[in-house]
Amino acid sequence: MVTHISLLFFVSFILACTFLSKCDAGDDNPKLHIVYMGSLPKTPYSPNSHHLSMMQQVFVENDSTNFLIHSYKRSFNGFAAMLTNHQKEKISQMEGVVSVFPSKNLQLHTTRSWDFLGLSKSVKRNRAIESDVVIGVLDTGVWPESDSFKDEGFGPVPKNWKGSCAGGKNFTCNKKIIGARHYTEDTARDLDGHGSHTASTAAGNYVHRASFFGLAKGTARGGVPFARIAAYKVCTALGCDSSAILSAFDDAIADGVSIISISIGSSYQENFEEDPIAIGSFHAMAGGILTVNSAGNSGPFPASVSSVSPWMLSVAASTIDRRFIDKVVLGNEKILTGKSINSFSLNRKKFLIAKKNSEPDSEKCSKDSADICECLDSSLVEGKIVLCNGFSGYADYEGGKPIGSIIKDFDEGFPPFVSPLPSLFLSANDYDILRSYTNSSKIPKAEILKSETIKDPNAPIVAEFSSRGPNKLVPEIMKPDISAPGVDILASFSQVVSPSDDGYDKRSVKYNIISGTSMSCPHVAGIAAYLKTFHFDWSPSAIKSAIMTSANPMKDSKDEVGEYAYGSGHVNPISAVHPGLIYDISLDDYIQMLCNLGYDSTKVKLISGKNNSCSNTIDRSLVRDLNYPALAIDVKSNTSFTIKFERTVTNVGIGKSIYKASILPNPKIKITVVPETLSFKSLYEKQSFVLTVTGNELPTQTVISSLLWSNGIKNVRSPIIVNVSN
Numbered sequence: 163m164v165t166h167i168s169l170l171f172f173v174s175f176i177l178a179c180t181f182l183s184k185c186d187a188g189d190d191n192p193k194l195h196i197v198y199m200g201s202l203p204k205t206p207y208s209p210n211s212h213h214l215s216m217m218q219q220v221f222v223e224n225d226s227t228n229f230l231i232h233s234y235k236r237s238f239n240g241f242a243a244m245l246t247n248h249q250k251e252k253i254s255q256m257e258g259v260v261s262v263f264p265s266k267n268l269q270l271h272t273t274r275s276w277d278f279l280g281l282s283k284s285v286k287r288n289r290a291i292e293s294d295v296v297i298g299v300l301d302t303g304v305w306p307e308s309d310s311f312k313d314e315g316f317g318p319v320p321k322n323w324k325g326s327c328a329g330g331k332n333f334t335c336n337k338k339i340i341g342a343r344h345y346t347e348d349t350a351r352d353l354d355g356h357g358s359h360t361a362s363t364a365a366g367n368y369v370h371r372a373s374f375f376g377l378a379k380g381t382a383r384g385g386v387p388f389a390r391i392a393a394y395k396v397c398t399a400l401g402c403d404s405s406a407i408l409s410a411f412d413d414a415i416a417d418g419v420s421i422i423s424i425s426i427g428s429s430y431q432e433n434f435e436e437d438p439i440a441i442g443s444f445h446a447m448a449g450g451i452l453t454v455n456s457a458g459n460s461g462p463f464p465a466s467v468s469s470v471s472p473w474m475l476s477v478a479a480s481t482i483d484r485r486f487i488d489k490v491v492l493g494n495e496k497i498l499t500g501k502s503i504n505s506f507s508l509n510r511k512k513f514l515i516a517k518k519n520s521e522p523d524s525e526k527c528s529k530d531s532a533d534i535c536e537c538l539d540s541s542l543v544e545g546k547i548v549l550c551n552g553f554s555g556y557a558d559y560e561g562g563k564p565i566g567s568i569i570k571d572f573d574e575g576f577p578p579f580v581s582p583l584p585s586l587f588l589s590a591n592d593y594d595i596l597r598s599y600t601n602s603s604k605i606p607k608a609e610i611l612k613s614e615t616i617k618d619p620n621a622p623i624v625a626e627f628s629s630r631g632p633n634k635l636v637p638e639i640m641k642p643d644i645s646a647p648g649v650d651i652l653a654s655f656s657q658v659v660s661p662s663d664d665g666y667d668k669r670s671v672k673y674n675i676i677s678g679t680s681m682s683c684p685h686v687a688g689i690a691a692y693l694k695t696f697h698f699d700w701s702p703s704a705i706k707s708a709i710m711t712s713a714n715p716m717k718d719s720k721d722e723v724g725e726y727a728y729g730s731g732h733v734n735p736i737s738a739v740h741p742g743l744i745y746d747i748s749l750d751d752y753i754q755m756l757c758n759l760g761y762d763s764t765k766v767k768l769i770s771g772k773n774n775s776c777s778n779t780i781d782r783s784l785v786r787d788l789n790y791p792a793l794a795i796d797v798k799s800n801t802s803f804t805i806k807f808e809r810t811v812t813n814v815g816i817g818k819s820i821y822k823a824s825i826l827p828n829p830k831i832k833i834t835v836v837p838e839t840l841s842f843k844s845l846y847e848k849q850s851f852v853l854t855v856t857g858n859e860l861p862t863q864t865v866i867s868s869l870l871w872s873n874g875i876k877n878v879r880s881p882i883i884v885n886v887s888n
Contacts, residue, residue, distance in 0.1 A: 192229065192244035194265040196405055198441055199239040199258050201448070201771030209235035213243075216256055220249040234408055237415035238445040242405035260765045261435040267401040268438075270302070270356050271427050271456040271680045274380060275363075275647035278482040278621070279685070281385060281692070281735045283368075291695045292388040294320045296340065297365045297687055298419030300410045300426065301357030303350040303395035306339055308358055308672065310366030310382060310654040311391065313337035325392055325417030338367060341392030343413055345406035350395045355656040357393065359676055360425050362654035364684035365389040365691065372673045374580070374661070375505035377613060378484070378652040382673060385688020385735070386695070392419055402426045404438040411442025415449045420694055422446055422453040423687035425680035427468040429460060431635045434756075435765070440471040444769070447473040448749050452702035454687040456679035457642040458629030462575075464723070467629040472639045472788060473752055475690070475706045478629070478728050479648025479682040480622040480716070486578050486613050486650055486675075488586035490568060492599055493607035500571065501578040502586035503650070503675050504613040512607040513565050515600050516546040535569075538562025547584075547608055549597060559583055559666040566610045568596060575626030577649045577677045582660065582667035584610040623717055624728040625649050628679055631726035632794070632864075632885050636759065638785045640792040640883055643710055645728035646689075648682030650675055689735045696739050697814075703747035703789075704814075710791040711745070711878045712737035715868075724866045725881045730792060742815040742876025745791045754778055755788045793853060793869070794883040799862045803855075810850040811871065811878070813842040821871040821878070823851070828867045831884060832856040835869065853882070860886045 197216075202209070213233050217226035231242040242265060245253065254262040276282070293316060304311060306329075316337035327335035329342030329350035342350040352358045365384040372382035394410035396402050407426065414422055424439060434440040443453035454475045460466035469476035488502035493512060520527035520539040527537035535550035535557040544563040553569045559582060566584035570593040578587065588596060600606040624645055633641040655674035660667035686709065693705050700708075713731030718724055749770070756766050757776035766775040786795055787808045797803045813819065819842050823835040833855050840849040853869060867882040 195245045198260045200768030213241040220252045234412045263436040265404040295389040295420045298392045298414040298422045299361040300394045300424040302354040302397045303352040303357045304393040305352045305358040305656045308654040309369045310362035340390045344395040352656040359653040360684040364688040386691040407438045425456040425683040443474045456683040459627045461628045467641045470633045476642040477683045477686045478642040478645040479625040479679045480645040481649045482647045483621040485618040488613045489611045491609045498592045500586040500588040503580045506584040507612045512609045514546045515606040516543040580662040582662040582664040622732045637796040640794040642729040646682040646685040646733045649677045651681040704744045707744040707791045708738045708741040743811040743878045758785045792881045800859045805855045807853045817845045819873045824870045826868040
């Protein structure tokens, strides 16, 4: 039998290989692989025995037991094993195997944000129903002693919960954190901070007077503060291993979570059958569980979104109406304003500014590294404020021992972050003013003030770092799906790591301020869980549709790619509760889409566990007819086109109602809807329509419009995106 210790050992081994480059990639050297075999058979079946039998066929001279790392056997079928390339090829040819791929290392991608979304403390809640909702968080674990995870007033664990508290070393569950498992270390305790932050954003309890050293002070809470949390630790500071992620999905589905939140992803788009998050979320969807996934932090580059499977809800990051600024007062009393999350105060004292960070002929520091503060000469900068002509992600504060730093901001679109000492970023123009003052003054001095917050009237705007579409794998599926707060979010944190993630910073905090699509993802997971409390029997696609079609339109991003930056718009939780109409998608619909994409019928049968897979006519062009809440298509430039989309909506609002269609006009294309009016006589009645888009020989560009169904009370909006490319 495969032991949990062996999984931990080999996950640690593969992470070390990835980051330390100490593993020979030769054919004879075994590497961790995932053998994906689709759904579990419905007939009596022993996964462990079958997996060992398959392994033994390729380990002729050795006992295969020690090379089988983990069997996926609770929610889907497959295993993780140490295989050579030759063994991998042999297993991939075996009957019942969908895919064999290397286990890769994926990356980890509040007081004000919920009020900004309209989900205030006084919003309507049913505490009894909400306490039956369980959010499964796949991340770095949680810090169980956090005030956000206290369980005062919580009743017994929900009756339908089938999980356990297997948190390992120094970890205890309660009635708030009702489940915990670990796959990468010997504990589910969060030693990074990321998992505590995401879990508390989704479902943290009310914590009054939470702040980061007085900044962003208020009541911290999650979207569903009375819901339960199950923590699945799949990541360390080194990253998140694919085999551990699949193990967590396997357990979370069987444990009975209501929603899965996973702020993890690759740096590129992967085929569904080799993407561990796409695989896990498919089987979650088949089990009635929606997976919410971060879009990625590789923006603003086109097609940088990594979360592209249609059964997941992929979340972009946007700003809220609170912005952190910081100021520096020069010796001549001139004040320059920049950005930082700087909790330090210099107590009205001005300090010397270092005129140089190292000597020109220094053997220790090159000029380039000294200019950006990667190397600092303590004899020149200790106790002074250093000027950094840019930032690479590392500064030599420990070696140089400066009192503070001022950094030239080459990318003003990126948000501030927590600094390990008094520090701020200045625009290029203001930095040049500071540099001129420093060079012209005999004794240049400055005081860096503590950060403050101001109101941002332009919010929400999609963050520059947020990954962009289009979805190159399946262009007909718009990605990302939705945008949510992901900039400067205050939430719970681990108390064994510094808030700035800098070894120089020895502080410990209960709450930290972080940015990323990792932060926007749990906002939407919390909203999906909130919707569950009103519609416990809704399918994952129904919840997803409600969130997408009720979203607020957003201002265009700086790169002007519109919906490819923010999806359907900015999430609106109150409107999503009663969306009026939904675009529902069944498991069979997704299976037919895979068939139309060209997936082998034998593989689709294994993935779905259904014998009649790909029995209908297979046509690649019909992928666009998946009943998705957005309508997207790729067309060739300088070619006339007519594209038809078929959609079906379900009435979940008022029994007798009439919805009329309207189109946001765009002179570059012609759009018609037939019929233009949908008349419903009863609740849950379905009505279909055809939307046709026509265009003439357009040059390369992205053309945006939208379809709105309205009954005068409810507005159901779907983006229309025509990507004209070569």
